[in-house]
Amino acid sequence: MARQERVRGKVIDAHSHIGTMDAWPFYNLKEPVKPTVYEFATAKDYLDHVNGLGVERGLVLPNYGIPVQGHAFSLNPLVIDSVQAEDRLVGGLWVSFLPQNKEMTLEALKNTGERGIVALKTTFLLGGNPDPNTWDDDTREIAEACFAACEEHDLVFHFHTSAGGSSDINNYVPMVERYGKRVKIYLVHFGGGVSGHIKLVPQFLDWVEEGYQVYCDTTWTIGFGARWLMTEIEKRGVGADRVLFASDEPWSDFWSEYWKIYGAPVSDELKERILWKNYEDLYG
Numbered sequence: 001m002a003r004q005e006r007v008r009g010k011v012i013d014a015h016s017h018i019g020t021m022d023a024w025p026f027y028n029l030k031e032p033v034k035p036t037v038y039e040f041a042t043a044k045d046y047l048d049h050v051n052g053l054g055v056e057r058g059l060v061l062p063n064y065g066i067p068v069q070g071h072a073f074s075l076n077p078l079v080i081d082s083v084q085a086e087d088r089l090v091g092g093l094w095v096s097f098l099p100q101n102k103e104m105t106l107e108a109l110k111n112t113g114e115r116g117i118v119a120l121k122t123t124f125l126l127g128g129n130p131d132p133n134t135w136d137d138d139t140r141e142i143a144e145a146c147f148a149a150c151e152e153h154d155l156v157f158h159f160h161t162s163a164g165g166s167s168d169i170n171n172y173v174p175m176v177e178r179y180g181k182r183v184k185i186y187l188v189h190f191g192g193g194v195s196g197h198i199k200l201v202p203q204f205l206d207w208v209e210e211g212y213q214v215y216c217d218t219t220w221t222i223g224f225g226a227r228w229l230m231t232e233i234e235k236r237g238v239g240a241d242r243v244l245f246a247s248d249e250p251w252s253d254f255w256s257e258y259w260k261i262y263g264a265p266v267s268d269e270l271k272e273r274i275l276w277k278n279y280e281d282l283y284g
Contacts, residue, residue: 006054007258009272012279013058015158015188015217015246018046018082019075024066036250039063043082043089053254056276059283061092061121061158065251069096069126073104076111083116090283092119092158095146097128099138105146112149118283119186120146123160124167130159131171132178150183156215156282158186163193169200180212184282188248189220190229197225201232208239215282217246218260226260230274234266244282245275 018040023032040046043060050058060082062075072094079091093112095105111117124130128139135143150157161167169191176185191200200216207214218226233239245261247254261274 004052005255006052008262010276011053011055011245011258012276013050013055013247013249013254014244014279014282015186015219016040016046016058016060016249017063017251018043018060019063019078021063021066021071036065039250042078043086046082047086047088049249057088057090057279059090059092059119059246059279061119062094063250064094064123067126069098069101070104073101073108076108080111080114080117084114090116090118092121092156093117095120095122096126097122097124097135097139097143097146098126099136099142102138102142105142109145109149112153112155117153117155119156119158120150121158121160122146124171125160125162125165127166129166129171130175132175134171147179147183154184156184156186158188161187161189161192161196162220163191163196167192169196169203173203176207176212176214180207180214184213184215186215186217186244188217188246190216190218190225192220194222194225197221197228201225201229204229204242205232205236205239208242215242215244215278217244217248219246219248219252219257221260227264230261230264230266230270234270240270240273241278241281243274244278 020039020041023034025032062072064072076093083089083091093108095108161169191197247257261271
C-alpha cells in the first residue's frame with residue numbers, strides 16, 4: 001500500500017465542511033448524485049482525514065450544496081458539538097439573509113456566544129444578493145442582526161463568492177464598503193473565477209490599505225489567481241496578514257489547494273503566514 005503524502009511543515013485549514021447531504025439531481029440530471037464522493041459525517045471523520053494529511057487544526061462549517069434552505073441550518077448543532085468536543089477545531093454557524101429563513105437565522109444567532117464558535121457563513125447561491133442596495137426592509141433587518149452578532153462576539157463573516165450571478169464580486173463591493181470597517185469579512189474562493197480574480201486582486205489590496213477588515217482564502221482559484229494575489233502582496237507590501245490557507249473539503253481537493261500556496265514563487269515567510277500564522281492571529 002502506498003504511503004499517504006503529508007504536508008511539509010505546519011498547516012491549519014481555515015475553511016472546510018462537516019455533515020452529510022442527500023444525493024441530488026443537480027442541473028436536471030436524470031439521477032441524484034453526490035459529486036464530492038466523500039463527506040465528513042462527524043468531527044472524528046474530519047479529524048481522521050486531516051490527521052492523515054498532517055494538518056494541525058481546522059475551522060469547520062455546515063456542509064451545503066443542495067437547494068434545501070433548512071439543510072445547512074440543521075448542521076449547526078453538529079458544528080457546535082464538534083468544536084466543544086475537540087479543541088483542535090473551531091467553527092462557524094450557518095445563517096441566511098433571506099426573509100423566509102428569518103426564524104432559522106435568529107435561532108442560529110442565539111448560539112454565537114458559544115465556546116468555539118468564531119464565524120458565521122452564508123451564501124447567495126440559494127437566493128438573495130449581497131449588495132445592500134438591493135435589500136428590502138425585511139432582508140436588511142436580518143442582515144443587520146447578523147452583522148451585529150459578528151460585531152458583538154468578534155466573529156468572522158464568511159461569504160461564498162463565485163463569478164457571475166448574485167455571488168459575483170461586483171455585488172460584494174458595496175457590502176464590504178458598508179460593513180467592512182465594523183466587522184471582519186472573509187471572501188471565500190477569492191471571487192471564484194477568472195473575472196473574479198482580476199477584479200478582486202487590486203480591489204482587495206486597496207481595501208486593506210483603506211482600513212477594511214477583509215480576509216480571503218484561495219480555494220477554487222484558477223491557475224494564475226493565487227499566484228497573482230501573492231506576488232502583488234509582496235510587490236505592494238500589504239495584505240500578507242489577510243490570506244488564509246483553506247481546503248474547502250469535501251467540495252475542493254486538499255492537495256491542489258495546498259500546492260497553490262506551497263509551490264508558489266513567493267517567499268517562505270509569506271507561505272508560512274498563509275498556511276498557518278494568519279489563522280492563529282485571527283482565531284487564536
